[in-house]
Amino acid sequence: xxxxxxxxxxxxxxxxxxxxxxxxxxxxxxxxxxxxxxxxxxxxxxxxxxxxxxxxxxxxxxxxxxxxxxxxxxxxxxxxxxxxxxxxxxxxxxxxxxxxxxxxxxxxxxxxxxxxxxxxxxxxxxxxxxxxxxxxxxxxxxxxxxxxxxxxxxxxxxxxxxxxxxxxxxxxxxxxxxxxxxxxxxxxxxxxxxxxxxxxxxxxxxxxxxxxxxxxxxxxxxxxxxxxxxxxxxxxxxxx
Amino acid sequence: xxxxxxxxxxxxxxxxxxxxxxxxxxxxxxxxxxxxxxxxxxxxxxxxxxxxxxxxxxxxxxxxxxxxxxxxxxxxxxxxxxxxxxxxxxxxxxxxxxxxxxxxxxxxxxxxxxxxxxxxxxxxxxxxxxxxxxxxxxxxxxxxxxxxxxxxxxxxxxxxxxxxxxxxxxxxxxxxxxxxxxxxxxxxxxxxxxxxxxxxxxxxxxxxxxxxxxxxxxxxxxxxxxxxxxxxxxxxxxxxxxxxxxxxxxxxxxxxxxxxxxxxxxxxxxxxxxxxxxxxxxxxxxxxxxxxxxxxxxxxxxxxxxxxxxxxxxxxxxxxxxxxxxxxxxxxxxxxxxxxxxx
Numbered sequence: 290x291x292x293x294x295x296x297x298x299x300x301x302x303x304x305x306x307x308x309x310x311x312x313x314x315x316x317x318x319x320x321x322x323x324x325x326x327x328x329x330x331x332x333x334x335x336x337x338x339x340x341x342x343x344x345x346x347x348x349x350x351x352x353x354x355x356x357x358x359x360x361x362x363x364x365x366x367x368x369x370x371x372x373x374x375x376x377x378x379x380x381x382x383x384x385x386x387x388x389x390x391x392x393x394x395x396x397x398x399x400x401x402x403x404x405x406x407x408x409x410x411x412x413x414x415x416x417x418x419x420x421x422x423x424x425x426x427x428x429x430x431x432x433x434x435x436x437x438x439x440x441x442x443x444x445x446x447x448x449x450x451x452x453x454x455x456x457x458x459x460x461x462x463x464x465x466x467x468x469x470x471x472x473x474x475x476x477x478x479x480x481x482x483x484x485x486x487x488x489x490x491x492x493x494x495x496x497x498x499x500x501x502x503x504x505x506x507x508x509x510x511x512x513x514x515x516x517x518x519x520x521x522x523x524x525x526x527x528x529x
Numbered sequence: 530x531x532x533x534x535x536x537x538x539x540x541x542x543x544x545x546x547x548x549x550x551x552x553x554x555x556x557x558x559x560x561x562x563x564x565x566x567x568x569x570x571x572x573x574x575x576x577x578x579x580x581x582x583x584x585x586x587x588x589x590x591x592x593x594x595x596x597x598x599x600x601x602x603x604x605x606x607x608x609x610x611x612x613x614x615x616x617x618x619x620x621x622x623x624x625x626x627x628x629x630x631x632x633x634x635x636x637x638x639x640x641x642x643x644x645x646x647x648x649x650x651x652x653x654x655x656x657x658x659x660x661x662x663x664x665x666x667x668x669x670x671x672x673x674x675x676x677x678x679x680x681x682x683x684x685x686x687x688x689x690x691x692x693x694x695x696x697x698x699x700x701x702x703x704x705x706x707x708x709x710x711x712x713x714x715x716x717x718x719x720x721x722x723x724x725x726x727x728x729x730x731x732x733x734x735x736x737x738x739x740x741x742x743x744x745x746x747x748x749x750x751x752x753x754x755x756x757x758x759x760x761x762x763x764x765x766x767x768x769x770x771x772x773x774x775x776x777x778x779x780x781x782x783x784x785x786x787x788x789x790x791x792x793x794x795x796x797x798x799x800x801x802x803x804x805x806x807x808x809x810x811x812x813x814x815x816x817x818x819x820x821x822x823x824x825x826x827x828x829x830x831x832x833x834x835x836x837x838x839x840x841x842x843x844x845x846x847x848x849x850x851x852x853x854x855x856x857x858x859x860x861x862x863x864x865x866x867x868x869x870x871x872x
């Protein structure tokens with residue numbers, strides 16, 4: 290296997306007096322979907338926020354293509370080619386859908402071919418192109434949030450729970466979008482609680498517990514081993 | 530996993546009330562004018578007061594617009610903003626005094642040129658001062674509201690004392706440029722020429738700011754940054770640099786406001802900026818923190834209210850704007866056009 294595009298080595302992150310990440314080790318291979326799984330509150334979101342620089346790692350290294358980015362400011366990290374979709378979607382409600390997308394095209398005007406592709410994946414964005422993003426439904430906001438990260442080709446996508454609270458039909462649209470992104474050879478680190486989505490998209494899986502990585506391996510292995518799932522996450526994927 | 534059904538959203542037709550709701554703040558200005566027309570017995574007096582109120586509102590808007598963006602973008606409460614108003618007034622008026630041969634000449638062209646020199650000089654001085662103020666006073670206290678209030682108020686006091694050292698403790702009385710003295714008569718109402726010019730300058734500043742915020746990428750970054758700065762940075766934009774730019778622009782606008790306010794009052798003092806801060810804060814709060822449009826509408830309402838009430842019941846003029854702020858906040862607790870989310 291080639292060098293991973295992203296490696297976390299012994300990353301510790303504190304938020305106020307709380308030690309959230311307590312020595313996280315993680316490899317994200319190139320051109321694959323890496324799932325980050327675990328119960329609520331184990332540090333998955335903090336891991337993504339530490340990578341993008343919203344929280345500072347107090348110890349350890351965050352190596353992106355061999356370069357330690359742990360001390361870089363967030364804009365510099367993003368400019369290296371990392372797209373981020375936060376758990377709360379982070380859309381700008383006061384801006385129109387078009388303005389949200391224009392802003393996300395950091396390197397210049399929007400590439401029309403890529404935009405056409407995004408419209409084919411998320412038709413609602415075309416319909417509401419001139420509307421304020423704040424007027425969109427929850428599902429449409431999530432589509433915008435993901436489309437915004439995809440409007441330019443990034444070297445790595447960090448996506449935090451893209452299907453959270455969405456209706457099954459919208460979840461299916463999200464999964465299709467992520468699958469198409471995967472087929473283009475993108476590297477994705479995906480936090481996901483919906484196990485059918487995780488199983489369908491994930492190449493490898495990493496399970497966190499209590500601020501540490503407790504298991505890493507093939508997604509297929511985790512998906513087929515009910516006892517392992519029960520031990521790592523306290524539940525079985527078969528029931529989800 | 531089954532394929533997603535075709536996503537084909539449709540839009541419902543909005544009722545009249547729903548369509549009017551977003552325009553309610555603008556309609557409030559019209560409603561206030563109509564109330565004034567009903568309450569003031571003479572139409573010509575109403576017209577004079579309305580122009581005066583709009584001129585006052587425009588000047589307050591120019592002074593307040595930078596403050597609302599600075600708060601919205603970086604959550605910085607700058608109680609020292611009034612310092613830029615005072616310094617702008619003193620620098621601008623100093624230029625006008627130096628160019629007395631131009632301001633005293635009966636030529637509109639020469640008068641406006643002198644005013645332009647004064648405005649550019651004041652804006653350059655306060656812009657530069659804004660850059661230093663941000664670097665020395667504001668930057669060390671990011672994220673600490675109490676420290677921001679204390680330190681920026683301290684900065685204001687220091688600047689006021691420096692003005693006294695440089696220009697002396699006395700008030701300076703000003704003669705407006707010759708062509709801007711007096712009034713024109715329209716529909717039986719006397720409209721002061723200077724106030725009409727102030728309305729014009731205010732409109733130009735508002736439209737220019739609106740254009741920049743709506744039509745340019747830097748404007749998009751500012752608007753998005755006011756709402757969610759963390760996400761703007763995650764897209765790759767260095768919000769800190771944008772903030773410094775906005776702080777400088779806001780300080781320069783306060784300087785412009787200072788020149789206009791000084792000429793409006795025909796007297797300047799070291800404390801004039803401090804005194805205008807009450808009106809500026811009222812405007813920023815009722816407009817909605819971070820909103821330039823809200824600030825514009827709020828400023829016009831404050832200007833109109835102050836002038837109408839001062840005519841009808843002078844004793845109530847001082848508290849009328851506080852009453853207006855209370856009423857607006859009871860209607861919309863986050864201000865008329867809220868942009869900043871609770872942080």
